[in-house]
Amino acid sequence: MTRLRAALRPAAGALLTTAVLAALAVLTAQPLMFPSLGPTAYLLFATPTHPAASPRNTVAGHLIGLLAGAAGLAAFDLWDTAPHLDHLTWARAGAVALALTCTCGGMAWSGLPHPPAGATTLIVALGLLRTPLQLVEIMVGVVVLVVVAGTVNRLTGVPYPLWSVEAPARERSLR
Numbered sequence: 253m254t255r256l257r258a259a260l261r262p263a264a265g266a267l268l269t270t271a272v273l274a275a276l277a278v279l280t281a282q283p284l285m286f287p288s289l290g291p292t293a294y295l296l297f298a299t300p301t302h303p304a305a306s307p308r309n310t311v312a313g314h315l316i317g318l319l320a321g322a323a324g325l326a327a328f329d330l331w332d333t334a335p336h337l338d339h340l341t342w343a344r345a346g347a348v349a350l351a352l353t354c355t356c357g358g359m360a361w362s363g364l365p366h367p368p369a370g371a372t373t374l375i376v377a378l379g380l381l382r383t384p385l386q387l388v389e390i391m392v393g394v395v396v397l398v399v400v401a402g403t404v405n406r407l408t409g410v411p412y413p414l415w416s417v418e419a420p421a422r423e424r425s426l427r
Contacts, residue, residue: 313366321376324351
C-alpha cells in the first residue's frame with residue numbers, strides 16, 4: 253500500500269500537468285507538447301528535490317538543448333529542410349551529432365544537467381520543431397510544465413525549490 257500511495261502523487265501530478273499543457277496546445281493550436289516533456293515531468297514529480305529536477309536546471313537544460321539543436325541546423329544549413337526520419341542524410345546526421353555534443357558539453361560545463369534536454373536537442377536538430385516560433389513554444393511548454401509542477405509539488409507538501417536546490421554546506425564551502 254505504501255508503494256501505491258508513493259506512486260499516486262507523481263501520477264496525479266503528471267496527469268494534471270499533461271492536462272494543462274494539452275489544453276493549452278489544443279486551444280492555441282501550437283506544439284506545446286513534445287516528447288522530452290515526458291521524462292521532464294517524471295523528474296519533476298518522482299525526484300522533485302534532485303538538482304536535475306530544479307526549475308533552474310530544467311529551464312536552462314532545455315534552453316541549452318534548444319540552442320544546440322538550432323546550432324546544428326544552422327551549421328548544416330537545415331533550417332528550411334523538412335524532417336525525414338526514414339531517410340537520414342549526412343547533413344542531418346552531422347547536425348544531430350553536433351547538437352548532442354554541444355548539449356552534453358554545455359550542460360556539463362554550466363553545471364546545469366537535465367537529461368531530458370538531450371531529447372529536446374534531437375527534436376530540434378532532426379527538424380521536428382525548427383521554426384523560430386516553434387523554438388519559443390518549446391520553451392513556453394517547459395516553463396508551463398515547471399510552473400504547474402512547482403505548484404502541485406508545493407501544494408502536496410513537497411519542498412520543491414523556487415529556482416535551484418540548495419547545495420549541501422560542504423559543497424558550498426568548496427566553491
